Amino acid sequence: MQRYGRFAILLHWLVGLALIGQVVFGVLLDDIAPRGTPSRGMVVNLHKSIGIVLAVLVVVRLGWRLRHPPPDWPETMARWQRRAAALNHRLLYACMIVTPVSGYVASNFSKHGVKFFGVFLPPWGPDLPRIYEVLNGLHDAAAYLLVALVVAHVLGALKHALVDRDGVFSRMWPAPSRGHGPGR
Ligand code: HEM
Ligand code: HEM
Numbered sequence: 001m002q003r004y005g006r007f008a009i010l011l012h013w014l015v016g017l018a019l020i021g022q023v024v025f026g027v028l029l030d031d032i033a034p035r036g037t038p039s040r041g042m043v044v045n046l047h048k049s050i051g052i053v054l055a056v057l058v059v060v061r062l063g064w065r066l067r068h069p070p071p072d073w074p075e076t077m078a079r080w081q082r083r084a085a086a087l088n089h090r091l092l093y094a095c096m097i098v099t100p101v102s103g104y105v106a107s108n109f110s111k112h113g114v115k116f117f118g119v120f121l122p123p124w125g126p127d128l129p130r131i132y133e134v135l136n137g138l139h140d141a142a143a144y145l146l147v148a149l150v151v152a153h154v155l156g157a158l159k160h161a162l163v164d165r166d167g168v169f170s171r172m173w174p175a176p177s178r179g180h181g182p183g184r
Pocket of ligand 2: 008065090169
């Protein structure tokens with residue numbers, strides 16, 4: 001069975017798990033540093049900085065993916081399942097882009113701008129609270145859609161691993177080291 005390449009697998013797990021962490025960080029922002037407390041700015045800017053790094057990694061990942069076609073689906077996989085999986089992957093990529101970009105653009109319509117790991121990047125847009133609010137709403141909505149897509153994605157992956165056992169899960173899992181015979 002064909003597999004994803006090593007770089008694709010590395011980026012899948014690195015970026016995927018980091019994104020889950022970033023969603024949790026976003027949801028907990030108000031608990032970690034409530035609005036009006038001294039640490040609020042530092043904590044929100046840490047979220048912004050990590051988010052920008054993740055956006056760069058997502059672009060690298062998508063660029064790599066566009067030059068390296070994924071393995072073919074197994075013959076046994078129904079047509080509707082292939083379509084559903086392909087749609088899930090496209091929407092995941094869309095949310096992985098829209099979430100950080102909307103957050104970044106929103107920050108540029110606020111006087112706070114972004115402090116990227118301590119370096120102030122002056123906002124390139126005017127201070128427009130209404131625009132900031134709309135873009136931030138898009139940021140939050142895209143992040144929640146991402147969560148819903150990840151839940152469906154993980155359930156699908158687990159079904160392949162535990163029920164279908166058709167190799168779709170193991171082709172995204174790091175390859176066993178050499179000398180252990182053919183892949184699982
Ligand atoms: C892929 C990366 C990112 C993910 C998954 C993510 C996710 C989230 C989530 C789940 C929230 C909480 C939403 C809520 O409480 O309803 C949040 C809040 C926030 N994010 Fe992000 N974020 C990312 C990147 C960014 C970036 C790049 C920026 C700005 C440069 C940013 C700025 C903010 C701000 C200012 C808030 C708090 C504002 C608010 O919603 O009240 N985020 N983020
Ligand atoms: C944590 C549990 C996760 C599991 C078990 C998992 C499993 C998998 C598997 C088995 C594939 C390969 C599917 C195929 O062969 O077509 C895959 C692909 C993919 N996964 Fe995940 N994944 C997880 C988390 C994530 C997360 C958090 C994201 C994004 C936020 C993500 C985004 C993707 C994307 C976009 C693809 C398509 C790869 C491509 O063809 O470019 N995954 N995942």
